[in-house]
Amino acid sequence: xxxxxxxxxxxxxxxxxxxxxxxxxxxxxxxxxxxxxxxxxxxxxxxxxxxxxxxxxxxxxxxxxxxxxxxxxxxxxxxxxxxxxxxxxxxxxxxxxxxxxxxxxxxxxxxxxxxxxxxxxxxxxxxxxxxxxxxxxxxxxxxxxxxxxxxxxxxxxxxxxxxxxxxxxxxxxxxxxxxxxxxxxxxxxxxxxxxxxxxxxxxxxxxxxxxxxxxxxxxxxxxxxxxxxxxxxxxxxxxxxxxxxxxxxxxxxxxxxxxxxxxxxxxxxxx
Ligand code: DGY
Numbered sequence: 001x002x003x004x005x006x007x008x009x010x011x012x013x014x015x016x017x018x019x020x021x022x023x024x025x026x027x028x029x030x031x032x033x034x035x036x037x038x039x040x041x042x043x044x045x046x047x048x049x050x051x052x053x054x055x056x057x058x059x060x061x062x063x064x065x066x067x068x069x070x071x072x073x074x075x076x077x078x079x080x081x082x083x084x085x086x087x088x089x090x091x092x093x094x095x096x097x098x099x100x101x102x103x104x105x106x107x108x109x110x111x112x113x114x115x116x117x118x119x120x121x122x123x124x125x126x127x128x129x130x131x132x133x134x135x136x137x138x139x140x141x142x143x144x145x146x147x148x149x150x151x152x153x154x155x156x157x158x159x160x161x162x163x164x165x166x167x168x169x170x171x172x173x174x175x176x177x178x179x180x181x182x183x184x185x186x187x188x189x190x191x192x193x194x195x196x197x198x199x200x201x202x203x204x205x206x207x208x209x210x211x212x213x214x215x216x217x218x219x220x221x222x223x224x225x226x227x228x229x230x231x232x233x234x235x236x237x238x239x240x241x242x243x244x245x246x247x248x249x250x251x252x253x254x255x256x257x258x259x260x261x262x263x264x265x266x267x268x269x270x271x
Contacts, residue, residue: 002027003217008035020259022252025239026050028269029161029188037270044255044265048106049247050239055110057238058156058186061210062115066154066182067091068208070232092153092180092207094119100152101125102145102168103159103187104134111156112138124148126159149176154184161188171196180207186238189215198224201231212238 002025011018011032020042021031028045036043064070068089075081075089099115101108104125115121116138123140125131126148134140145168149155155177159165169183170193177183183206185192194215200206208230214223217236225231239245255265 022255046248053244054238065208065210097153108158
């Protein structure tokens with residue numbers, strides 16, 4: 001599972017027969033690839049099959065955080081709904097606004113496709129290399145991160161967790177965002193500095209955040225983000241559809257079978 005940290009010590013404790021590690025996830029930041037490579041152990045993941053499921057959750061979080069679903073649902077559940085009020089739970093609209101995709105991989109592309117096609121959003125993105133398909137399909141414009149943060153009405157994070165992306169969004173970056181902006185994270189919790197995010201949300205320096213991932217998972221009982229009304233948190237359910245999880249399970253199983261047969265994993269991340 002993505003929650004299992006698999007380092008060299010774990011690999012060694014598994015014994016010398018260990019041939020393969022099949023992650024039940026597309027992200028594999030929980031596995032020490034160098035340690036695996038060093039020991040001749042294959043590592044596999046489950047790319048592609050959870051793209052749509054995770055993109056749907058990102059879109060859901062954009063709408064839910066931007067339209068105050070969290071406090072609005074709590075209002076009904078606490079029996080506090082008295083009247084229709086002109087200024088109750090005012091949120092943001094997205095039609096024609098700018099969506100910043102941080103990491104235009106498969107999932108980032110799928111979110112851009114949905115929000116450009118459905119809401120006519122202008123797409124800007126960061127990526128190590130230009131993405132010609134995104135540029136031709138939705139006229140996406142590649143920017144440096146600072147410029148993307150300054151221009152975007154919604155910022156959606158889709159980069160893998162690496163040494164370069166850990167705490168990518170901290171106090172300085174949140175300070176560059178628009179006061180009405182919505183931040184969505186369906187990537188990994190560690191990409192965002194949660195203390196800085198709690199400060200920005202409580203001081204209303206950004207409008208809202210929608211998180212499917214946190215640090216740690218589950219989030220600490222005492223984490224301030226849990227009590228910010230403009231922070232909507234889901235328990236890492238990005239890939240939680242029957243279709244995606246069935247396909248992930250098959251891919252992980254096929255990776256293991258291949259490794260046990262001494263073959264290359266069909267979905268290997270180490271070569
Ligand atoms: C993954 O597979 O990396 C996702 O985070 C699971 O939801």
